[in-house]
Amino acid sequence: MTRRTSFAQIKVRCFESADEFHELKGYREGNPLTRQSYRALVGYYNLAEKQFCCLEKENGNRCRHEHSKGWVVEKDDGTHTLLGKDCANEKFGADPRLIKDIQNYKNAIRQHERQEKLLSHLGKRTERTMVLRKLRTDLEAMHIRISDFLINLGPGISKRLLNMARSRVADVVVTAVRYREYVENGRKKTERSAFQHRLGMLNALMVVTKDSYVPTFISINNLLGAFDAAARLGDRPKRNEMDAVVAQLDDFDRVMKEGNSLLGAEAQFMSNNMELLCYLVDDRAERYKCARVAMRQSGLEGGKDQAKTWLNNREAELRTKLGIDQLEIY
Structure with missing residues (x-):
């Protein structure tokens, strides 16, 4: 049985060009994907040019809908292919494995974005x-x-x-x-x-x-306190604590x-x-x-x-x- 991972264990990978997933070992253009052959998400793509979805429908034909956003998927034979964002939500038969993996990956993306934003703020502290x-x-x-x-x-x-x-x-x-x-x-x-x-x-x-000055004074003090709090969060901050600090x-x-x-x-x-x-x-x-x-x-x-x-x-x-x-x- 494949061991599932939580979002905290996922290393977020975003493919920002088609060349990046073409270079993956085992990537094949138009590689068909079925519910049975799905193994795991490798990352997500967000491109200016649209890509063909490789989901194989029940009649044996590939979906071939074009998507600028979607998922890079590893199959059970070790090869890689593409699954369009909308097709992942609507046409994969509500496969519980994929639903859970996508949710975990989305959580990981949000966590990664929070961390990147936090680091960006700290760099300007x-x-x-x-x-x-x-x-x-x-x-x-x-x-x-x-x-x-x-x-x-x-x-x-x-x-x-x-x-x-x-x-x-x-x-x-x-x-x-x-x-x-x-x-x-x-x-x-x-x-x-x-x-x-x-x-x-x-x-x-x-x-x-x-009265006109007080709100700004309070906001300034809150920001100064937030910078101090951000510096104390450590390497593995709790999500709610990080969200509160980043929002400030x-x-x-x-x-x-x-x-x-x-x-x-x-x-x-x-x-x-x-x-x-x-x-x-x-x-x-x-x-x-x-x-x-x-x-x-x-x-x-x-x-x-x-x-x-x-x-x-x-x-x-x-x-x-x-x-x-x-x-x-x-």
Whole structure:
């Protein structure tokens, strides 16, 4: 009786050209294969050009369907032949030996691919851990810069920007108010009418909240831990352990893209029209701080008094443009 092997004992062989299985000792072109003559799988082929299946049907004719993928088979007489992938599944009479061998070989292929992928990741370990640590350091430094910028503007502005970032509402809107005086029953009255006016939109608000950084920090730490875990797996790792580590290491490109995208958002945020910040809170002191930032962005310098005058003039221009009497900020 032929001794069957488990997938862990199979040495995976892929024939990537017809010349490779033509060179096998005992290979014969068009060598017919029956259920009775089947002995074992030698390997699998995956070729650009299709090959004829040599399965012999019950009427004695060979299958001769063409397949670009299939199996190189050893027969009981020691010769070799080809069995097409689909024919192996559909036309071999559900032979239990072949079904088991194919399943074991497929498992071995997957195991081999996992191992190759794991080795590929480990070969990049030094370079990638350095890149990941630099990304983390750059993001931490960026978060500090943004936090310092917000602190200098004041707690009200910081809180408003955080709320906007978390709610994903980027529009800066003020209430434009008109007053109309009229006389009714001999008494002077004032009618108030108001409408919402959109001043503009602030881009890349995600940089102001730590919530935007945390997922990337977690992913970076997971990747660094996965590289350490991969190095400890040894020569015969358990499949579930290897799968878990490889799945984490496969996340490298996504994490780098996510992190670099966040780094790039800093320039987007700082290129916002900073005058919009002046209309986020009603606190005059904080509004003047924002005005100084907006002035510098426009190439103007000045202290608190100059910022106060600049903002008052800008508000007056806006009231005139809208034909209103007052701006209200909430």
